[in-house]
Amino acid sequence: MAQIQFTNSLTRKKEVFEPLDPTHIRLYACGPTVYDYAHLGNARMAVIFDLLRNVLETRYEKVTYVSNITDIDDKIMTRAKETGKDISDITKLYTAIYNEDMAALGNRAPTIQPHATDHVAEMIAQIEQLIDAGHAYESDGHVLFHVPSFPKYGGLSGRSRDEQIAGARVEVASYKKDAADFVLWKPSSEDEPGWPSPWGRGRPGWHIECSVMSEKHLGLPFDIHGGGADLKFPHHENEIAQSCCAHGNEGDLSAFAKTWIHNGFLTVEGEKMSKSLGNFTLIRDVLDEGVDGIVIRLALLSASYKKPLDWSKELISRMEKMLKRIYTVILDTAEIGTIDLSETHKNDVLAALYNDLNTPQAFADIHRLLSDLERGDVSSEDKEVLRSELLLLCDTLGLKPENAENYLNKADASTLDKALVQKLITERDAAKQNKDYARADALRDELKDMGIALKDGPEGTTWERL
RNA sequence: GGCGCGGUGGCAGAAUGGCUAUGCAGAGGACUGCAAAUCCUUGUACGCCGGUUCGAUUCCGGCCCGUGCCUCCA
Numbered sequence: 225m226a227q228i229q230f231t232n233s234l235t236r237k238k239e240v241f242e243p244l245d246p247t248h249i250r251l252y253a254c255g256p257t258v259y260d261y262a263h264l265g266n267a268r269m270a271v272i273f274d275l276l277r278n279v280l281e282t283r284y285e286k287v288t289y290v291s292n293i294t295d296i297d298d299k300i301m302t303r304a305k306e307t308g309k310d311i312s313d314i315t316k317l318y319t320a321i322y323n324e325d326m327a328a329l330g331n332r333a334p335t336i337q338p339h340a341t342d343h344v345a346e347m348i349a350q351i352e353q354l355i356d357a358g359h360a361y362e363s364d365g366h367v368l369f370h371v372p373s374f375p376k377y378g379g380l381s382g383r384s385r386d387e388q389i390a391g392a393r394v395e396v397a398s399y400k401k402d403a404a405d406f407v408l409w410k411p412s413s414e415d416e417p418g419w420p421s422p423w424g425r426g427r428p429g430w431h432i433e434c435s436v437m438s439e440k441h442l443g444l445p446f447d448i449h450g451g452g453a454d455l456k457f458p459h460h461e462n463e464i465a466q467s468c469c470a471h472g473n474e475g476d477l478s479a480f481a482k483t484w485i486h487n488g489f490l491t492v493e494g495e496k497m498s499k500s501l502g503n504f505t506l507i508r509d510v511l512d513e514g515v516d517g518i519v520i521r522l523a524l525l526s527a528s529y530k531k532p533l534d535w536s537k538e539l540i541s542r543m544e545k546m547l548k549r550i551y552t553v554i555l556d557t558a559e560i561g562t563i564d565l566s567e568t569h570k571n572d573v574l575a576a577l578y579n580d581l582n583t584p585q586a587f588a589d590i591h592r593l594l595s596d597l598e599r600g601d602v603s604s605e606d607k608e609v610l611r612s613e614l615l616l617l618c619d620t621l622g623l624k625p626e627n628a629e630n631y632l633n634k635a636d637a638s639t640l641d642k643a644l645v646q647k648l649i650t651e652r653d654a655a656k657q658n659k660d661y662a663r664a665d666a667l668r669d670e671l672k673d674m675g676i677a678l679k680d681g682p683e684g685t686t687w688e689r690l
Numbered sequence: 691g692g693c694g695c696g697g698u699g700g701c702a703g704a705a706u707g708g709c710u711a712u713g714c715a716g717a718g719g720a721c722u723g724c725a726a727a728u729c730c731u732u733g734u735a736c737g738c739c740g741g742u743u744c745g746a747u748u749c750c751g752g753c754c755c756g757u758g759c760c761u762c763c764a
Contacts, residue, residue: 576704584705599728599729680725
């Protein structure tokens with residue numbers, strides 16, 4: 225049996241994945257702060273962890289995938305002020321949009337999608353634990369995590385505390401004992417959202433919600449914690465500090481999550497796609513341009529998850545071709561059955577994905593299967609196996625092979641008169657029979673104007689949308 | 691300034707101490723009334739300089755270049 229391997233950011237090595245509990249795999253990925261439309265960077269993270277979940281499910285019966293919604297944050301408060309809307313209206317709206325966009329990309333909903341505002345009591349409890357353990361202190365209405373109390377701080381991002389201070393570009397707030405200390409709780413003014421707490425009315429800092437929600441829904445330690453590479457520091461570093469220190473695990477960074485997986489970000493013309501540079505693309509905009517969500521998914525999986533991925537029109541058009549080919553072959557071979565593959569056989573088919581989610585290799589495997597399925601010198605028994613392998617790979621990658629027909633005939637869903645198309649094809653066939661090629665070509669042009677491409681094959685003429 | 695990542699053929703992008711990645715684009719051929727699709731064949735690589743080795747794109751060192759994090763960010 226091929227072993228599943230992932231690159232663990234905590235050890236900076238590719239490691240064989242060994243579940244804490246083989247009967248139940250537990251996975252957490254940091255989800256979005258909901259104050260705006262999601263962009264392709266959010267999409268990359270979601271697609272990669274959805275794939276990771278699929279891959280784990282091919283080997284383990286139960287996988288719990290938790291991905292949160294952060295619905296209390298200063299950015300949301302700012303947005304509320306700007307628009308004059310209620311905070312809860314904003315978070316509800318953008319949570320719904322996020323989930324719609326993720327579904328369009330072929331992602332399944334997480335097993336659990338906890339909301340930060342439903343966990344304030346647990347956050348307060350954990351902050352109290354940290355104060356009791358001597359890792360946090362109250363100051364001027366704030367509660368801060370005292371970084372010097374945790375000598376192993378910085379182990380994930382690989383930077384010592386001194387290095388951070390040397391490079392710090394932030395002004396050190398007066399209420400901090402140490403420049404590296406970070407906020408667990410902060411006071412809210414009357415017009416700001418807040419919850420009662422032992423330190424007065426206030427709201428949580430940015431990192432505590434993930435520590436609390438992952439622990440509550442998965443238990444500690446859990447198998448895999450992930451997110452975008454830019455969360456490594458400070459977000460994930462601080463999560464580790466909170467969770468390890470709240471439970472007396474100061475000596476073991478892996479007492480929170482065993483394996484850390486970070487995806488690389490998207491670039492545009494070589495530069496990071498980011499809000500500050502203004503070069504980000506919303507998922508919604510790409511979908512509105514008519515690009516299928518599964519095409520976006522393919523594009524996001526076209527490079528190793530760890531590396532930067534450059535977003536371009538050319539990438540989309542390549543992936544459109546690839547998806548069309550996959551779906552076409554699946555439909556063309558529809559009359560060929562499938563067989564149940566043995567566990568060993570499935571392992572071989574999924575070997576690329578088991579090897580640190582090597583999606584480019586999986587794409588190469590798909591291309592090989594497509595070619596073999598279209599060759600004339602392959603027996604139908606062999607094709608039955610090949611087709612089974614192809615469907616397994618497509619399912620695991622989340623490519624929705626069951627949507628093949630719908631995708632290829634998309635035009636007929638709305639405006640197209642299917643009967644008229646068939647009538648014109650029949651007319652053209654008659655014209656061809658009579659060697660009236662001028663008439664046949666005129667009919668082809670007419671259909672082309674309707675958005676229909678004809679394909680003459682040995683079994684007759686078929687059509688698809690342009 | 692500190693820490694990290696990467697430099698592969700026209701483009702995108704993997705693996706690998708010696709043997710074809712794959713895809714897109716290009717060239718030639720088959721098929722086709724036309725068109726599309728498909729199939730067959732095919733060219734072009736491994737940033738620079740040293741080292742280790744029988745042999746390095748792959749390991750080690752130096753250099754150059756690009757890029758990311760250190761501040762909200764997937």
